[in-house]
Every structure is written in structure tokens, then in C-alpha cells.
Amino acid sequence: MKQYLTATTASVLALAVSQALAADLEMANKIRHEGLYQSEVLHTLEYLTDEIGPRLTASPQMTAANQWTLKRLQSWGLKNAELHPFEFGRGWSSSASSIVLTAPRAVSLHGIPVAWTPGTNGPVAGEVMMFDVNTEAELAQYAGKLRGKFLMMGEDLKIEPPNTIIFERLGSDKLNSLKDADVGARPSYESAMTKALRASRKQAYQFNKALSAFLVKEQAAGVIYRSSRQGGLVRVFGKSHKIGETFGVPAIIIEQEDYGQLLRMLDRKEQPQLTLDIKAQFHDDDKNAYNTLAEIPGSDKNGEVVMVGAHLDSWHASDGAVDNGAGVAVAMEAVRILSKLKVKPKRTIRIALWSGEEQGLYGSRAYVNDFLASRPAPTDPAEKALPRYLWSSPGWPIAPKAGYDKLSVYLNMDNGSGRFRGIYTEGNVAVKPVFTDWFGPYMDLSSGTVSPRSTGGTDHESFDDVGLPGFQFIQDPLDYSTRLHHTHIDSIDHVIEDDLKQASVIMAGFLYEAAMAEKKLPRKPMPTPASTVQQQRQDLESQKERRKAELEAKSTLESGQL
């Protein structure tokens, strides 16, 4: 029928649709004014990053961030502010560290401890040796050889010329390709690709336990990892935060340039010697971590909810400004704007600032599990004892809880501090006209590109995995992945205030429209285990993603970061 539609009929229909869906333009004016000209977003970010600093999950600084965000949200008039606890493990922090090459020549190197590894209890001197071991079977050959040694964890890799472009805004070509993209769903949990990735991660996880026990027994002085970014950047990770699984010897990550130099000295038989001094503490007073929650209560719609969120935790290398202070500051600014405007939303607007994201979406998964939909844990006790990301099944069936039908949408921000250029619909084609409409009042600020693509790796996954609408915006990449992500320069210096303001305004606009809409947002069907045919098809379709994931898995294995 479509092809016989006359132009006039189409226009009339388009107008009708447009009117039915039209965003509240008067409210948009107010949101823009408050968000662009009365912004507090940078102030919020400065407190989180400069004053509190890094917010490693369950660390004292993360506790401070939970407390401060709770009070701040209350001070803006949000209600039902609370900390939502979930079981996590040990806290950890480091107050200082140094690594000095003392022979064959003397120079201070640049490194940062691996999270959740012990301190040195004062300066420790020792020889450096190569330790390129990736399996438990290879350990035995080192028996009796490691006492007092610093171990270089992995082979020398030549540093390639850097990415030519390190700072990018999306051009119309890239935006159009996102708009026209295939759905590109995330590979299913049961696909060959994710199975292979899980298998390699499980191997790394188990190897790390054996490695730790071996290094303790052999009395190694410490281990040295190579940063996974070049150019003087120290990019960090952590060992296990579980009680009873703490890595046994001090571990530090150093610049690729320093790492390569030590290995070349070994190659030349110059026997490099180091002095390592790491001040680090565990914090075992509380085995929980906490999400910060607060609301602007809804007046109508029978307890329905729209959510905005971002993870409050960060790695410890710097202040976690673009990962993910930016997302937190924007989510907070969005609800501040709405609260300041004294909106009376039909649905409750709830903000959630997650913890434990960096270690595997712990906070958001706990929230979903506690309030929205639970999934059965493995029955095998050995498998159940593994971290959730190693379970062979995500848990079927999904059991919806009271909140499941009440949630309209969850909006997440965790792709750096770049401005919003559009939104990913995670394969939910029914939301496209809705989002297009919601972008209406902000098209002068944004391209408003609506992409069918799926994105992974952050907290909206916890919602999407149980069939709830969870989304992320398309953001300008800036220098997020080229140099800031998890590195020692993820500080507020690299955040562009105008981008944060723009994102805050659009986030507030989307939240408001979601809270006021006649209907909840359309959902994809409830997830089911993927059929074999679907798995095979997905695997074929995602050759590119697979290769990328495999490379990442390899790099994960090499750095032993699980």
C-alpha cells in the first residue's frame, strides 16, 4: 500500500504523527536555558575528580563519592536518596609508589600499582628477569629461580607508530554509516565467539590463581606489567578483589617505553636492577559496594519509572574524569536541571550511580537482579564460585520482578565526555520514531542520528540483557579511546565543558519526554537462549567484532589482568 500513498496524504500523516509525538518545546526551552546558561555540570565533575579523586570500587574514595552524590542529589531536592548495597569483596587504595632503575644506569621509571595487589612494606631492591609464562604447566621450570626477583610479565613488543589521529569529532560520513548500519546485535551469550572469549578469560582467571600461589611460594619480589597504551601513558587494571583471592605479590604497570628498555637491557645481559616502593592498603571493614540512587517522584502512571545512570566508580590511575566522571556529572546535571525546573513528571525519574562497573557491571547487575528481573545462578558450586562473567550460561529463564513492567527506559552515559551526536537503539526499531522526535528541540545542538546498532561494555547491558530498554548515546569520540581510557591522564583537564553541557541538556530532555510520554517505550521481545541457527548467523555476521574481541582477549591474557 505504501507506494500508492500520495504526497499530500503522507504530509498529513506525518503532521499527525509529529503532533502526537511532538516534544514539549516550552519545556525544552527551559531545559536549554538551565543546562546551557546555568550549568553546574563542570562544578559537579570537579568535585568528583579533583576533590575526591579516583573512585576505585569499594575504596575509601568511592565511599566518599557515594556519600557526596547522595547529599548532593538531596540538596537539589531529589527524594528517596539511598545507597543500594551489593556484595563485592575487598577495598584497596594506594597512596604513593616509585620504581627506580638502579643498574646498569640510574633513572626513575613511571609506573602505577595494579589494583588489589599488596604494597611492598618499604623499598625493595632486586634483579629484573623475564617471565613470559601463560599457562600453569610452564610455571614449574621457574621453581627455585624467582626469589627476590622482579618479573617482566610478557614478551617485548615493538611500539608501532601512534594512531595518526588522536582527537576526533564524528563527521557526516561516520554518522550516516551509523544511521544506515545493520542492526549489529551484540553476539549472544551462547555464540561461538563469546564462548571462546569466556574460555580464554577463564583460563586467564585460573592461571592467575596458580601464578599467585607460585610467586608467593617462590618469594618473587614483584611483577611488572607493560602498559597497554604507548606514549608515556600508564593504563591500569586490577587483580581479583574477592576475599581469599588476593594476588600474592606486589604488581606494577609501567610505561611501554620503560618496559621495552628493561627488556632490551635483559637482551643485552646488562642485568637491570630495580627498587620498588608501593604503599598500598586493603580495606576490609565492609565487603559491600554501593550504588547511589535518588528520585524525582512521579505523580501518575501507577509507579512507572524512567531511569538515568552512569558508573561512579573508576580505575585508580587518575581521577576517572572521562571514565566516567563525565557520565555521572551529566546524569546528575540532567536531574538537577529537571529538579530546578520543578517538573512534575508523570513517571518517577530515578538516577542510579553504579559501583563495580569496571570489574564487570557488578552494581547495575545487582540492581537489576534485586528490583527488575532475576536469573538463576549455576547449580554447580564450582561454577557458581566463579565470577559471574565466567558462567557458562547467563541463567534461564529470566524471572521478572515487581519493577520489571514499571520501567519505561534506562539511559546510560559511559563513552567519554564527547557531545551527544545521536543514540543507539540496540536493535529496537520501534523506538526510532520516538527518539527522532525527542531529538527535535535539540537538532541545532546535535545531529540527532538514530542508529540501529548495539553497544556493549557498560551498564545499559544489565538492562538489555533481561529485555528492558537500556540505551546509550552516540558521542563524539574525542581522545577517549586513543589516550584517556583507564590511563593516568584521565583528569578533568581533558573534558570539554560545552560538550558536557550539551549532553546534560539532551539527557534532561530525553528523561522529561520519557517521563511524560503517553506510553512506556516499546520493548524488544523478552530474550530467550539463542537458537543454533541464530548463533551461527551471528557468528558469521560479526567476523569483525570477533577478531577485535579475540585481540582484546589476547591482550587481556597477556596482561594477566583477570
Next chain:
Amino acid sequence: MKQYLTATTASVLALAVSQALAADLEMANKIRHEGLYQSEVLHTLEYLTDEIGPRLTASPQMTAANQWTLKRLQSWGLKNAELHPFEFGRGWSSSASSIVLTAPRAVSLHGIPVAWTPGTNGPVAGEVMMFDVNTEAELAQYAGKLRGKFLMMGEDLKIEPPNTIIFERLGSDKLNSLKDADVGARPSYESAMTKALRASRKQAYQFNKALSAFLVKEQAAGVIYRSSRQGGLVRVFGKSHKIGETFGVPAIIIEQEDYGQLLRMLDRKEQPQLTLDIKAQFHDDDKNAYNTLAEIPGSDKNGEVVMVGAHLDSWHASDGAVDNGAGVAVAMEAVRILSKLKVKPKRTIRIALWSGEEQGLYGSRAYVNDFLASRPAPTDPAEKALPRYLWSSPGWPIAPKAGYDKLSVYLNMDNGSGRFRGIYTEGNVAVKPVFTDWFGPYMDLSSGTVSPRSTGGTDHESFDDVGLPGFQFIQDPLDYSTRLHHTHIDSIDHVIEDDLKQASVIMAGFLYEAAMAEKKLPRKPMPTPASTVQQQRQDLESQKERRKAELEAKSTLESGQL
């Protein structure tokens, strides 16, 4: 007459010219084979950078580099190898340093000491304070306020988004623009532009002396400078190396990100506290520094000489790989190739590896002054006591010495490690056909662009300033100025071996052709003091360069690096 030349006549003439100038293609074949397939250039560079390390002028490591290059050149069969001494001042080295923020929160910062500043004699703790002072008159207000304090040297500057492109090879557009460029001579010593630059440098020099005396008297704990590159890079400089002028208190340069954080803490009245520990030593056993010299003696041409050179000294932040281990390794490799091929050059081929370049072309100026042409020093004792770069006149008249008429050409390399894409003729239009011809056998490896442009800031200037032909090649910029120049990541990791091989081959080819050519290279007329008219014209023409230099001067002043 030219316009009546027939096509045939032109071809015949072109052929004749081509034959007269033709490069020695058989020798080019041999040079290419040795330089591309039997290269030792990376091995040489590895020794200089990885084994010896940083080569600060007059430091023990620079002494080791002088000794090693001397022996290495001898081992390749070069003759008359010797160290050429010149008066320099103090040696300095640092074996380790740390700077730890202890309040309001605890974290290790990343810094490197300013060269030629004293160590701390163990860890020193103190409060941080702002000290944004640029003139002697402003010092008095701080009397009685600095005891035990760490002083932040200059205002907070917002970190701008990074250069989009950090790694670059020259495209044909840029090469063509170099080919077609105006002569673009360096501004004359007497021009308003260089006068203004000298005046600001003199002010900085004198301010630094007053500052040092004041800080010693007031017992400040130390001073903290902001790195002049962002993104976690520590870019270093030095204070005075002259005996009797040593800066009085410990000084360190820290990352822009760390610097900005300290200033924001001060703005918020959080009173940051630091512990600084710098291990540094002066080396006063020898007030000289040394150039390494060696030759492949010529068989003919009455003692005429062609020279190749590069500065062997580096800053202390890293291993001085692209500034200027690369230039040294290429110069050495060029003479190694020629020596290996047992060439019998008509003119002597001399290599000079300069010291003291980073502090103001000390080594090459001393060489020129001792052997090629001297210039009168100022008669005013006060002016004479200043560093040479602050003298109000370069010294007229130029007095040629015995070597002056014997030198055909000096070829320098000091623009990073990028491959040779052409050469700058420094306004000497008569050399264009010669260089074009010499590039002939290497046009498959290089664009062979011959530019009329002048370049400054390194040792060929010492030759050009007295009217001797000194040149530099056009090199691919790579990431030299965006992140490597004087920073803590100037290590061999960022050198591309193929580029060094290419440069070595072309350098060897040019040296051989220069040594064998029928005539010495054409020269520009002997320099004379610039006329007022010329100065005015130059100043008009170099608006762009002036602005750049002024900005650099401003940044120099701000960082107090003179």
C-alpha cells in the same frame, strides 16, 4: 635570448648539463646496498640511547658518548679521531626523583628535575603556594613568606584539546609548497624581531639570577614548573650551567595534568602538601665539553673538506633518541658506509658530533670559531659576561681562518628521525641544480624536494652565520614536535628503522658527491650587517615567524628556562 631557444637546443643543453653533473650511479648502487641491507644504524642508535642513555652536555653520560663515538668511528677505519674541547661550565646528572602529593589526598605525581638545579638531600616536605612572578620588582612582596614552601611557577592555563594529528608524513601539497616557497631567510641578528626576542631572553636571564638569590635567601623548599607539553608528557629544560650561576633551590617540571590539579587545589584553599626527593649531582672535574671529530682523509683537492654532523648531546628527560641520537646515528652510519666501501674521496670527509647544542649551539660555534672563522666578542665586559646568544651584535667583521676556504659543505641532521624528503638550501639558489642532481639516484626513496627555505635552531646555523654552506634535509615530521621533542618519551621506541636507513643512504650519497665534485659548492656572499631597509623588509615579510617566535619567547619566559 632564452625565449628563442628551440626545443632541440634545450634538450641538448639539458643533456649536457645532466651529464656534467650526473651523480656516480655505480657508487650509489653500492651505497644503497650497504645502507639498506647491511645497515648498522639502529645498532648505533641503540647503544647511544639504551646503553648510554641521556647525554646532557658535560654529564658523565655525555663523556661516555664522546668516548664511545670516538672509538666506534676509529673501529670503522676513520682517521684523525679526536675530541675537540670548548669551555662550557658545570656537569650535572640526576639518578632518581620523586614528587608525592600527601595532602589533601595522597598520590604520586610525575616529574623530572630541571637540569643544573640542586638535589634535595633526601625527602623534603612542604606546603605548595602560588608564585606567579615574572619581574624582579615583584619579588619583594614575597619576603618572609617562602620558607619551606614549594612554589608553583606561573598561572594555571587550561589544557586545550590536543593536536588532532600527532604523526605526519609530508604529502605532495606540503612538499610543493616548500619547493615554491619564498626564500624566507632567517631574520637578521639586527632585525626588530630578533632584537625583541633577545631583549625578552635577557630579561628572563637576569630575572632568573635575581630569583635564585631571592629564593635562597628566603629558604624556599623548591620550585615547580609546568611541562610545556600536555597528555602526561614531561618536557624538560635546564637552568644555567655556568660556574657561579647555579640556580639555588631544587626545581622540578611536572605534567600539565598534575600542575593544573595542584593549582585547582590552591584555588579551593585545600592547601596541597608535597614531599620532594631529588637525587642530583654536579660534576666539576672538567669545565670543558667536547665535540667528537673524525675523518676519511681526502686524496686530492688541496686539503678541502666536506662535513657531516649532528649534536650528540641531549636533554635528560629520556634517552635523546630523536633529538638527536637519530641525527648522530645517521651521520655515523653515512661515514661507516663510505668507509666500508673503501671510497677514496678527493676531499676529506669529516664528521663532527657536537656537544652543547641544546644550551645554544656551543660546540659547533666553538668549532667554527676555532677553525673556520672568528668574530670579535663584545668589548663591554658586562656584555661579554653574558651568554653569547644575548650579545647585542654577532660580532663584525667576520675573520676567516685557514679552514674557511677549504670547506665545501656542512650537512646537518637534527629534525627528528623522519626520512629525508628533500633539502633546504638556506636561500642559496646556486646549489639547487647540484642538490637536484645528487638526489637523482635516490628519487625512488625520496621526493628530492629542493626548497629555497632557511631553517634555524641547530648547528648548521653556526656555519651559515659566517657565510659557509651549511644545510639540513627536509624530513617527515612524524611525531617529533607533537610529543617527542625534549620529552620523557624520546626513546628508541619511537624511531622507525627504515627511515633511518633511508636517511643514512642519502646522507652518504650527498657526502660522496660533495667530496668528489669538480668544484666546491657555490656559496652565498659573505654576511654583512643587515641594512635598515633590509631589516624593515624582513620584519614585514616574517610576520608569521615573528608571532611564532614571540609566543615561544613568552613560553620561555613563563617557564623561566633561561
